[in-house]
Amino acid sequence: MRDLSKPQVMDRPRKSTQNSKAQEAGRKWVEQLEKQLEAATSQFDEALATLPVPHRRVERWKYTPVNGWWRAIGKRAQITAKQAGCEPCPIPGLDAYRLVFVNGEFDAEASDLPVYPGIVCSPLSLVPQTDQAPRGSNSLEQEDWFAALNGKFAKEGLFLRIGDGISLDRPLLVHHHSTGEGCAAFLRHDIEIGVNAEIKLIHWSTASQPSRGVVNISTKATVGSNGRFQLDKVQDEEGHIQHMAFEEIQQAQDSRVDVYTMTIRGQWVRNDASFRLDGKGAHAELNGIYLPDNTEFVDNHTTVDHRAAHCTSSEHYKGILYGKSTGVFNGKVFVRPDAQQTNAYQQNANILVSDQATMNAKPELEIYADDVKCSHGCTIGQFDEEALFYAQSRGVGVDAAKAMLVHAFIDEILDGVAVHEVRLEVNHRLAEKHQWTEWSDHLE
């Protein structure tokens, strides 16, 4: 058994997992990036040289194709949301503060920052590095090559400090838009939520057709005692974007965090959400839906690390896979020796609509405490033919019947989304993508 007295993250990469071809490709790619982007720091150079560049034999990347990553990086198009024809707020009817980023750059004109007592909210580039959370403190940055890459290159993002007892009066939207060819965008969101403080945050990513490029977003949040953090995260990118998102969330005593990850569109999406429950009685709620079609790829890796007693976590991811799409779910739950009375729940359910779609699902539970309740379940199935026939026998068309079953499946997740307008817009965009108008029309 390993030594659990020291902090650690699972799957600590070993030198032996390096693959010389992948290392070489990664190194060349970093060189390309260096030519186009000025690095924020050189402190990750060693990590980038020694961490294994992901390939199929690295456990965390077993089902995640990275070959397509090593594509040409071009000059970043300096463009505003307005010039790109991008709506600063993609969610109709939403009353929210917002920060808009285009191709990784802050667009002040399109943004509407909160000026609110007890709250500091600004683009990261305007904050002295000494005030920012120290780079490398994010454990993924020490473990994962792509996270280290973010550490090296990300200069922009959201800087947010919510003072003790403060709650922002409206949600805060962070909208990132990609456009153009060969763009590499790195964002770093640095968030601290105080004791008894509260915030609803929306991360919304879009890309215009025919954009091509990579987006790498790292979010680090610490939530103080009894604090509340709700994050609705929506990925709706057209074109060929390779989207990597890391969340590392640390929770103090009695805090509660809800993260909803909703992938509407995306050629290649990898979400890496990691929760650390440091204080007693903390609760983490992590839920997600993904509905890839054609050759889209969506990967959700989650880690919930129970480090203190009486914490609870509930995880529910649901996927519907169409066409030749591929999905990955990897859910790790880690219960440390001191985390007695942990209650951890994990569920991953999938429907394969097409016989050419693929789902790879893996729950991983590592439990080192003896008085805990941990449960997990995983299903991969098809549409319920009996229910389809039943609906048809009542005169519901087959497409509407399928849409009805899809809604029944995903609404269980969407019902919990923090911001109502987000939920409506996600529903609307999914309906548009999958042509579900018929069922929704019946309910107008």
Next chain:
Amino acid sequence: MLKIKELQASIGEAQILKGLNLTINPGEVHAIMGPNGSGKSTLASVLAGREDYEVNGGGVQFNGEDLLEMDATERARSGLFLAFQYPVEIPGVSNINFMRAAVNGKREHQGLEPIKGKEFLDMVKEKAKLVELDGRLRNRSVNEGFSGGEKKRNEIFQMAMLEPNLAILDETDSGLDIDALRIVSEGVNAMRSPERSFLVITHYQRLLEYIVPDFVHVLVDGRIVRSGGKELALELEEKGYDWIKEDAVA
């Protein structure tokens, strides 16, 4: 209304219906009785359009149209209704939304606009009374967690909402206690009219005391071997199916 001619159907390797003839005119109530495995439920499934069955002979006309050419949705929209022997649970879809989609599907077929909210709710209230289906059951997910009797009452409620020309009741009485049987039967009887026909499939004569048929047919080994009036049901109750089976072989 319904003309079945020499209908043959199979599932997998098994030939279930072996040349079945039946004609139902508007306003008539026909009962089909028969021993287990005689093909009663297969007949219901084939008529409703379940794709697991292969029709390999004969034909079915419904209101002058070729029923077998239509898919299950079209059959329902043309006025055919099947009350399931085992109603399906659909978690996450409320009974009321389900019915609204069904009603609007039918209206679309008739070239009508989707039903207005108030009109729909009034209709629900009125029809729910027929089978004493309370608000709680109307708003819950379709059949989820319903008792056996509640599921069957829900079937009749759906039938009342869709106002079919021909309703097929597939062993609607199985598993019902006497109170539920009475409620279900009264619901059906309230819907009897000169334009509407019923095909009541049952294993037991008991249901036919409540829903009195005009004709009774006995199905044995994929064929109708005897037809008669309602007194045939009583005879079957008394003597069982064996004498008819023997007759049929002879």
